[in-house]
Amino acid sequence: KAGVTQTPRYLIKTRGQQVTLSCSPISGHRSVSWYQQTPGQGLQFLFEYFSETQRNKGNFPGRFSGRQFSNSRSEMNVSTLELGDSALYLCASSAGQAQNIQYFGAGTRLSVL
Amino acid sequence: AQTVTQSQPEMSVQEAETVTLSCTYDTSENNYYLFWYKQPPSRQMILVIRQEAYKQQNATENRFSVNFQKAAKSFSLKISDSQLGDTAMYFCAFIYNQGGKLIFGQGTELSVKP
Numbered sequence: 001k002a003g004v005t006q007t008p009r010y011l012i013k014t015r016g017q018q019v020t021l022s023c024s025p026i027s028g029h030r031s032v033s034w035y036q037q038t039p040g041q042g043l044q045f046l047f048e049y050f051s052e053t054q055r056n057k058g059n060f061p062g063r064f065s066g067r068q069f070s071n072s073r074s075e076m077n078v079s080t081l082e083l084g085d086s087a088l089y090l091c092a093s094s095a096g097q098a099q100n101i102q103y104f105g106a107g108t109r110l111s112v113l
Numbered sequence: 114a115q116t117v118t119q120s121q122p123e124m125s126v127q128e129a130e131t132v133t134l135s136c137t138y139d140t141s142e143n144n145y146y147l148f149w150y151k152q153p154p155s156r157q158m159i160l161v162i163r164q165e166a167y168k169q170q171n172a173t174e175n176r177f178s179v180n181f182q183k184a185a186k187s188f189s190l191k192i193s194d195s196q197l198g199d200t201a202m203y204f205c206a207f208i209y210n211q212g213g214k215l216i217f218g219q220g221t222e223l224s225v226k227p
Contacts, residue, residue: 033213042220043204048213056214088156092215098208099146099165102215104158 001026004093006105014113018079021108025072025093031055032074033102034066037088046089049074050096078110086112115140117207119218126195127226133180134190134221136205145209147181147188152220153201161203164188195225 005024013019025032033056034046045058049068066076072093078085088109092102116139126132138147149161164172164181171179176196180189192199205218 031213033215035215035217043215043217045214045216050213058214090158092158094213096213098144098210101148101160101163103160104150106155106157 004091004103004105006089006091006108008108009106010109010111012111012113013081015081015083017081018077019081019110021076021078021089021091021110023074023076023091023093023105025074025091026103029093029095029103030072031094031096031100032068032072033092033094034074034076035090035092036060037090037107038086043090046076081112083112086110115142115207115209115216117205117216117218119203119205119221121221122219123222123224125224125226126192128195128197130195131191131193132195132223134192134203134205134223136188136190136218138186138188138205138207140186140207140209142209145207147179148206148208148215149177149179149188149190150204150206150217151199151201152204153198158204162190192223197225197227199223200225 031050033048048056052068063079068074088107090107092104094100094102145166147164176193202220206215
């Protein structure tokens with residue numbers, strides 16, 4: 001079974017631009033969660049999509065948004081990029097229940113200049 | 114609010130020895146799940162072990178085992194016979210309710226020395 005695939009692996013953007021990150025979950029998984037990892041704040045939950053609906057949301061500004069398609073693939077968008085958005089963005093997929101293991105992708109490293 | 118605390122930012126251990134990583138959490142929930150994830154330098158997050166809160170028996174996976182103390186809200190990870198490949202950042206995490214939102218601790222950076 002293929003694992004969780006995140007594209008692209010690396011991105012360099014400038015302040016004010018917008019960016020879209022993609023995540024393809026493990027086949028059969030209906031839940032995709034997104035996390036931001038920074039040295040200062042650690043791992044923080046952004047949002048979770050389950051069957052095309054946002055089910056959980058973290059404490060991030062509205063510049064961070066996402067969506068999920070009918071094939072469970074998910075995209076995350078960040079508009080009006082700020083320097084502080086530089087981070088490793090991880091997505092994880094699972095079957096969708098609390099007891100289910102979340103399997104992580106390799107991440108997208110975003111650098112905002 | 115649910116929180117997870119890892120009080121040891123860094124630890125080191127000699128190869129073949131045993132090391133214990135600490136984790137405490139705070140929640141008013143009764144039904145939840147706890148995880149230890151490992152993140153090596155490649156940054157790929159890998160599940161190490163999972164514990165269901167309703168189970169009293171401590172989870173074990175090969176050289177990895179946990180000491181789960183529900184009343185104390187403590188969830189430590191013991192690594193036996195440490196190997197060089199165990200060098201990584203280790204995160205304790207907690208989840209409840211429907212799922213999807215893992216709450217992570219700040220991590221413990223473990224170095225295994227030859």
